[in-house]
Amino acid sequence: MRNRKRLSSVSDTQHHLNSPFTVEWNHQLFNTDSAFDVGGAFSEVCNALSPVKVLPVIDKGVHQSHPELVQRMEKWSQSTNTNCCDPLIIEGGEASKNNFTTIELILESIHKEHLCRKSCVLAIGGGAALDVIGFAASIAHRGIPLVRMPTTTLSACDSGLGVKNGINYFGKKNFIGVFDPPFAVINDFSFLSTLDDRHWRSGLSEAVKVALIKDKNLFDDIESQSKQLIAREIDVAKRIILHSAELHLLHITTGGDPFEKHESRPLDFGHWSAHKLEPLTDFTLTHGEAVSIGLALDVTISKLLGFLNEQTHARILSLLKALHLPTSHPALANPELVNGLEEFREHIGGKLTLLMIEGIGTPREIHELDSTTLRQAIEELM
Numbered sequence: 001m002r003n004r005k006r007l008s009s010v011s012d013t014q015h016h017l018n019s020p021f022t023v024e025w026n027h028q029l030f031n032t033d034s035a036f037d038v039g040g041a042f043s044e045v046c047n048a049l050s051p052v053k054v055l056p057v058i059d060k061g062v063h064q065s066h067p068e069l070v071q072r073m074e075k076w077s078q079s080t081n082t083n084c085c086d087p088l089i090i091e092g093g094e095a096s097k098n099n100f101t102t103i104e105l106i107l108e109s110i111h112k113e114h115l116c117r118k119s120c121v122l123a124i125g126g127g128a129a130l131d132v133i134g135f136a137a138s139i140a141h142r143g144i145p146l147v148r149m150p151t152t153t154l155s156a157c158d159s160g161l162g163v164k165n166g167i168n169y170f171g172k173k174n175f176i177g178v179f180d181p182p183f184a185v186i187n188d189f190s191f192l193s194t195l196d197d198r199h200w201r202s203g204l205s206e207a208v209k210v211a212l213i214k215d216k217n218l219f220d221d222i223e224s225q226s227k228q229l230i231a232r233e234i235d236v237a238k239r240i241i242l243h244s245a246e247l248h249l250l251h252i253t254t255g256g257d258p259f260e261k262h263e264s265r266p267l268d269f270g271h272w273s274a275h276k277l278e279p280l281t282d283f284t285l286t287h288g289e290a291v292s293i294g295l296a297l298d299v300t301i302s303k304l305l306g307f308l309n310e311q312t313h314a315r316i317l318s319l320l321k322a323l324h325l326p327t328s329h330p331a332l333a334n335p336e337l338v339n340g341l342e343e344f345r346e347h348i349g350g351k352l353t354l355l356m357i358e359g360i361g362t363p364r365e366i367h368e369l370d371s372t373t374l375r376q377a378i379e380e381l382m
């Protein structure tokens with residue numbers, strides 16, 4: 001009876017069928033130094049997924065820095081009797097997100113290798129490569145299971161855990177894309193050893209971001225360990241990356257809005273300007289660097305709006321500087337920057353919702369930002 005009542009309402013003029021359903025997702029993160037050991041993290045994932053075939057797609061930067069990787073994977077597939085295709089090597093970095101070329105290459109490979117929907121695409125690379133590979137996997141056959149193996153500090157502590165995939169278009173970040181959670185994420189920290197210093201540092205801005213909106217303990221930890229982080233002490237880096245990754249994962253699984261239906265998007269703190277600064281600088285700023293400048297801008301706005309005290313503001317800027325991250329750029333003065341607000345609103349939909357902070361770990365939403373405050377904040381940073 002209850003079902004019938006819920007299912008339909010019929011009148012002479014209209015028929016409305018209303019039948020809610022839910023889909024269950026499980027978000028899983030493995031942390032390891034040797035994903036391709038037999039019995040290791042990738043074996044565990046394949047035991048759970050039983051893929052008909054695995055297509056590894058590898059970021060060229062990773063492939064070049066880890067020439068033994070392909071052999072290691074071959075050995076793994078022989079030992080575990082897994083049907084693994086020859087890896088496809090794709091361009092990594094932001095350029096791969098700025099057109100359809102890489103998407104077409106991946107789709108072609110999926111087609112030629114006859115991957116089915118019970119197969120698996122294994123994406124190994126930085127955040128840009130993961131976004132592109134994930135998007136291609138999500139549209140081939142309407143979705144082939146994806147396993148992500150992040151290889152940069154940024155993707156290991158942030159983007160690898162996200163449920164978003166996509167590319168830039170019309171000069172707008174992530175204009176084309178889908179929400180599609182990966183089957184599993186495997187952080188293999190051995191990849192990080194070959195990352196260049198600039199990208200090593202730039203990914204740390206996302207850990208600072210999540211600490212600022214969610215967890216003062218993480219902020220304190222990053223602050224007290226900033227020298228070790230810059231010196232690339234791997235045990236310290238692992239702890240902080242893992243802490244940040246967990247906060248990102250839990251935000252998605254327990255935050256109540258995994259597919260961003262609401263107007264507020266806390267994980268995008270500092271991102272309204274970051275996403276505009278990237279195209280305004282022709283992507284000469286990395287995403288992580290743009291986020292660092294975006295954080296500096298939004299904490300300065302938070303101070304000017306009277307939410308954040310001077311001391312905490314200074315402490316946050318000092319940490320970004322201690323991590324050798326930028327807090328300013330001439331492009332902040334570009335009058336087009338302000339369009340980033342409307343583009344951000346349009347991307348999320350509904351009314352403008354920006355996150356500011358009242359303290360470390362204490363966010364506060366605002367729905368408008370007056371141009372005088374914005375100009376003042378930019379002048380202060382410049």
Ligand SMILES: NC(=O)c1ccc[n+]([C@@H]2O[C@H](COP(=O)([O-])OP(=O)(O)OC[C@H]3O[C@@H](n4cnc5c(N)ncnc54)[C@H](O)[C@@H]3O)[C@@H](O)[C@H]2O)c1
Binds near residue numbers: 059203
């Ligand atoms: N989907 C999401 O939720 C989400 C979240 C945050 C950021 N992102 C995206 O992530 C991207 C930034 O990612 P990123 O900071 O990882 O940079 P990146 O993917 O651009 O990689 C940087 C460079 O490092 C190389 N590289 C990657 N791993 C390496 C390794 N282990 N050794 C040597 N070289 C290596 C790559 O080939 C590339 O040239 C941006 O496009 C951003 O929009 C996505």
Ligand SMILES: [Zn+2]
Binds near residue numbers: 206271287291
């Ligand atoms: Zn980001």
